[in-house]
Amino acid sequence: MKRVIITTGPSFLYDNIIKDNHNDHYIYRINGSHGTIPDMEHYIQNIRSQAPNAKILIDLPGNKIRTKNLRNPIRLLKEKPFFLGFDQTNFSDFHKHIKPGDKVYANDSIYNFTVDEIKDGFIKFISHSDGILHSNKGIHVRGVSSNLPFLFQKDMEILDVVNRYAIDYVALSFVRTAEDIKLAKQHVKNSTIIAKVETKQAVENLSEILDLVEHILVDRGDLSADVGLVNVPHHQARIIKAAQEKNKKIFLATQFLKNMELVPIPTIAEVVDLTNTLQKDIHGIQLSEETSIGKNPIDCLKLIESIEKSIEENNK
Numbered sequence: 001m002k003r004v005i006i007t008t009g010p011s012f013l014y015d016n017i018i019k020d021n022h023n024d025h026y027i028y029r030i031n032g033s034h035g036t037i038p039d040m041e042h043y044i045q046n047i048r049s050q051a052p053n054a055k056i057l058i059d060l061p062g063n064k065i066r067t068k069n070l071r072n073p074i075r076l077l078k079e080k081p082f083f084l085g086f087d088q089t090n091f092s093d094f095h096k097h098i099k100p101g102d103k104v105y106a107n108d109s110i111y112n113f114t115v116d117e118i119k120d121g122f123i124k125f126i127s128h129s130d131g132i133l134h135s136n137k138g139i140h141v142r143g144v145s146s147n148l149p150f151l152f153q154k155d156m157e158i159l160d161v162v163n164r165y166a167i168d169y170v171a172l173s174f175v176r177t178a179e180d181i182k183l184a185k186q187h188v189k190n191s192t193i194i195a196k197v198e199t200k201q202a203v204e205n206l207s208e209i210l211d212l213v214e215h216i217l218v219d220r221g222d223l224s225a226d227v228g229l230v231n232v233p234h235h236q237a238r239i240i241k242a243a244q245e246k247n248k249k250i251f252l253a254t255q256f257l258k259n260m261e262l263v264p265i266p267t268i269a270e271v272v273d274l275t276n277t278l279q280k281d282i283h284g285i286q287l288s289e290e291t292s293i294g295k296n297p298i299d300c301l302k303l304i305e306s307i308e309k310s311i312e313e314n315n316k
Helices: 017-021 037-050 153-164 178-185 200-204 206-210 220-227 229-245 268-278 297-314
Strands: 003-007 026-031 055-059 074-076 081-085 103-106 111-119 122-127 131-133 138-141 169-172 192-197 215-219 249-253 284-287
Touching (some): 003 249, 017 037, 037 153, 055 153, 074 081, 138 220, 178 206, 192 206, 215 220, 268 284, 284 297
Antiparallel strands (some): 074 131
């Protein structure tokens, strides 16, 4: 059976949900982008109290720009302006790395804006989408991440937790070059490193990245913001082929069962895509919002099991 990375959260840490549903091919992911260090330690203790031998993965936030200090969520209206203060992102110098005319993407590219003006302590954007922008949401400008430090302060604090609790896996977000891997290795004691391929730069430098790790994870959501949504399938295929040629273990992530965040059944398209994915020579898949905040986390896991059984039966 394929490995399944289960993202923990409010939907997957209540009562004895892990104890009652644990399987040895599950890996429990803690998303470092959300919550505090004490929250993270609580998650670790909770998981291990329910399944002492469970494998745990901590996913570093990386140098992703995120909103913060929003008193209220920002209502986005198509072709209308909104503002972010210089102190309303997790990187105070963000405004120095952008310019009027830059395209900005948020929420796995569902929202997009244009930088209109930067002055008097504020960035003025023109939204091209309707929606709600909350605190701690990622925003992406193509080409900007290459000029940012690879590890932010929160990453360093989380790596201390990774080492103190002897976490099984640590996922490196927004890897760009082999140098990023080398830097992270200086701070990781015994955990297995998973390099996340989610930037155009990582795709361009894939061969040298693969030489330094045994595991990669293709985050299709963040990758789509960098390479364009319609190009994701082509990049995914190339990444898988390159990793297979070097005998690396591959995880794929993002929106496998998006529909089941709210309703108990998937779309036909999701079943077809997931079946095709599980038949690939990959190590496993990752569920994100489906299990962390979705309404049907256990149904998602049961569906994956059913699909794998169907694949096995139809291949006899």
